[in-house]
Amino acid sequence: MTPKKVVGISLILGAIGYGLYYAWNKTQEVGLLEKSTRSVSFETSYCLSGLLGMSISLPAIESAFYSTGEIEQIRAKISQIRTQYGLLISNIAMATNVAESIIYSFIFIESAGNQNVISGSNYGLMQVGTNSATDTIYSEWKKGRLGATEQAILRRWIGTRLDNIFAMKSLGMGLYIYSSDLINPELNILIGTINLGQLMDESIKQDGALRMDKVIVRYNMGYYAYNRGKSLPATVQDTVNMVNSTTSNYIVKLIGKNGVLEILEAEHCS
Numbered sequence: 083m084t085p086k087k088v089v090g091i092s093l094i095l096g097a098i099g100y101g102l103y104y105a106w107n108k109t110q111e112v113g114l115l116e117k118s119t120r121s122v123s124f125e126t127s128y129c130l131s132g133l134l135g136m137s138i139s140l141p142a143i144e145s146a147f148y149s150t151g152e153i154e155q156i157r158a159k160i161s162q163i164r165t166q167y168g169l170l171i172s173n174i175a176m177a178t179n180v181a182e183s184i185i186y187s188f189i190f191i192e193s194a195g196n197q198n199v200i201s202g203s204n205y206g207l208m209q210v211g212t213n214s215a216t217d218t219i220y221s222e223w224k225k226g227r228l229g230a231t232e233q234a235i236l237r238r239w240i241g242t243r244l245d246n247i248f249a250m251k252s253l254g255m256g257l258y259i260y261s262s263d264l265i266n267p268e269l270n271i272l273i274g275t276i277n278l279g280q281l282m283d284e285s286i287k288q289d290g291a292l293r294m295d296k297v298i299v300r301y302n303m304g305y306y307a308y309n310r311g312k313s314l315p316a317t318v319q320d321t322v323n324m325v326n327s328t329t330s331n332y333i334v335k336l337i338g339k340n341g342v343l344e345i346l347e348a349e350h351c352s
């Protein structure tokens with residue numbers, strides 16, 4: 083058998099195996115504590131997707147980081163990300179109740195789909211740090227919201243270290259996720275998305291509007307930035323004016339005019 087045929091068969095068997103793994107995990111969800119409702123309505127000029135839960139108005143600010151001419155390039159890059167990681171993202175989106183479009187948007191901005199990117203102490207597709215990764219898992223566990231699919235993925239990649247995280251007495255009491263772990267696409271996307279879900283839950287207003295700018299600030303600058311986001315101003319524009327240029331650009335890239343989230347929602351609803 084030629085090497086090309088061996089590689090082809092291996093890829094097919096790998097895809098079948100992952101499909102069976104995914105299907106088995108979905109059957110394990112019954113009987114678990116329900117996670118926070120995170121269905122999101124995206125209010126755009128194109129459509130309204132989602133019925134209950136949080137709502138995001140797009141664009142949330144009229145400033146634009148990307149020109150209209152760059153939209154097709156962004157779509158092409160996201161299509162590449164979907165080809166490489168679409169099954170993982172779909173599975174994780176269902177397990178965490180975080181919209182796929184939000185996950186894709188953060189992956190695009192953080193790494194452009196390069197799983198090997200390292201920036202300081204942050205690693206991989208969603209630029210997750212080792213300390214925050216451990217604390218993110220611990221927090222979700224303590225809240226009773228770490229579902230069977232999430233636990234199965236964690237077990238698959240970190241094994242008994244997950245028990246060490248569960249045994250922690252408080253945040254910052256251990257380091258059980260290593261930099262080498264975070265290069266793994268599935269683990270990186272899962273932990274980054276759990277973190278996003280936590281920040282979304284903490285950034286929703288009484289009327290159901292989601293302050294996505296607060297989510298971005300805290301994801302980019304750290305969980306405790308601006309007193310857990312409580313010290314940020316009332317409007318997106320004021321937040322953009324207040325934070326550093328890197329974070330303000332991040333906000334505009336994600337939820338501004340021609341922002342990645344708007345591009346994805348337009349694609350989804352066209």
